[in-house]
Amino acid sequence: MLELLNISKSFGRKKAVNSLNLTINDTCLGLFGPNGAGKSTALRIISTLLRPDSGDILYKGSSIFKDTKEWKKHIGVLPEYPELFENITIYEHIDLVINFYNIPKIEKNRKIDEYLEYFQLEEFKNTLCNVCSQGMKKKLSIILAFIHDPEILILDEPFIGLDLNGIRSMKELLLRSRRKGKTVIITSHILDLVEKILDSVAVIDDGKLVDLKDIDTVLSQCESLEKYYFDRINIPQAGMMIE
């Protein structure tokens, strides 16, 4: 169980996250909100890339900031941008990252091959990252988040930059993680795509939690996730602005 307790984070005068309280219990949680709402900041805090100004995050009862090294063993993070090393090949990237987790050698090789095949990157495995396409970089970044089979997945815009095949693979991967009972936190603006994956939905606006519901309740109350979202966020839809 992951508990966000009164998390606040400011950048200058801008409060990116404002007293955020959230409990995530082995579910697939979708974090939604307009641009600048504080979603990515919240994910960066959970990933310990940022320290909150106040508040704490508890995992199984203890603060994740006490031993960040240990915490990072439990999480798989897909950052908003791929964040890769320039002059290292796809295969070398995976090999480098997987070696940080205590996985037996045979298992390691099997996993690397399996993921490369799954995302159709086998023939590009010896390609340097600086010549990879955006889509390939995204796929590699996804593999790096999943390769060590983490208990918690933190995924910032996982579908952006993927081709249709990639989207399907990503969706399948998320459903598989859900079946395994992993905790998944996703931010996305493509609501249709994530609707069938999520267990619960949290809406953030202006750094504050606006609403938190399980997906069944959401869909029983509104006809779609999109409708639910726009009901919660106080902005006009694009179609309503231009007549």
Add this chain to the structure above:
Amino acid sequence: MNNKIGLLVEYQKISFGRYLKKNKLAGFERYLFPWSFFVIIVRIIVNTLFIAGKRETTYFFAFNTVNFAYLLLFWTILPVFLTIGSFREIHLNKIRLQLLPLKKMDRFIFEYILLFLHPFFYLLLVVNLIIFFPISMNIKAFVDFLNLVLFLLVMISYAIFLLNVLVKRYHDTQYRNIFSDIIKLLPFVLVVLNYHFRIVDNRPVLVLFNLNFNIDWVIDSDCFFGTINSMAAGIPSIAHSLLLIMSGSILLIVSYYAYSINERRPGRKKNVIRLQPLSKLFSFLKEDQLYLEYKIINYRNYLFFVTVLSVIVSFFLYLQKAVPIVYIMVCSFFTILVNKYPFNSITGISSVKRYFLLPLSYRTMILKKNILFLIWITFTIMPIIFSCLLQKYYTETFIISINLIVSCLLFCVAGNIISIYLPSGKNENNVALIIASIIVVGPLLMYYKLFAESFIAYSVVMICIVFISIIIYSKNLRDIGLYIEKEAERILYEQNQ
């Protein structure tokens, strides 16, 4: 070093090997840049201290100690840090590194191990060691030769750098940053270069790196001021004219490119240098000051404008056989103008905590700006002092007042540098001020003692230093610092979008 760091280092070796293979001489000049600047600074500082030291032998030992500390700092520690700053950005992805289950200390060790991967590091280390320890070895000629080699390497690195920038690799952000720094530094680098061409029997003699640490630690001050004396005596020198024309031309070309490159459209993948009509040169005059600070395009136009003026005026003065002090003052004045913006961006981050939240590259940049500012002071104000000393224009009051300004600025920079490395707390700026005073005022105490004959004058100077420093320092934090803070906020905000 644990296995995981070893693994990272292995991969970085691979990565770096590939990078070097692709960009043959990459990194080479990055080592030499900081080195070259600091070598010049060391020379000036050492000379200053020795000139002062010669006047009163009581302080001789103290000066030697201070000299050694400065040498160690400027020859070894600062260049290494500066180099790492620009160097590691190419080969590391900080966020990816942070995502790996590594302890903070392990990450730190790894980042600094990178430095040792570059073969050129070892070359500089060896050269440095030889230059550092000639006292017992008594190999003056060899050291002279090494100094000359080092000087030539620096010059070659400038050439490589300019070629890289102008011909093929301008799109590299790293270079863009260094490029703008170099432009800012060029005026005073050239001023200093002038010092180091000594005219002996109408022949130019290069004495730039003639920094000989003999047993008695005496440096021939005539080497240092040779040019000024020659110029003051009105000796016509072809070498000097050539140097002036050459430096002027380089300045014009480089700043014109900077001016042109600016006009590239943002968002383009390939940055094509398009030379712009000179009519746009004065566009900066139409913008208001606040707007200028946030518009680098106009800033560079401004820079170009100032540089052109600087070159024309200095050359005109030279032709008029004006005394060198005028030339130096004009150069210094324009250097101040050119560096107006770096001055504004001296670290004024009021919260240390906020500083540490900035991306590493930005932190490095801020630190670099402070160091640049220090260099700027050394190269602009110090020459005036030296000139005054040599031209026998100086009076005690004048020297004290000039030194007062220098020390205040030094104090301010030191305070800033220290404040960003202090742990977060309410009184962090005051603590920084105290530490800065210990570091800066300590050596200055000895320095001023030599110039101020009476204890009262000396005390008054010191009190003034402290007060003015506090005023400048706090102003710097509150007002000038706003610029950086706003920039920092913007970057962080954009990063989190």
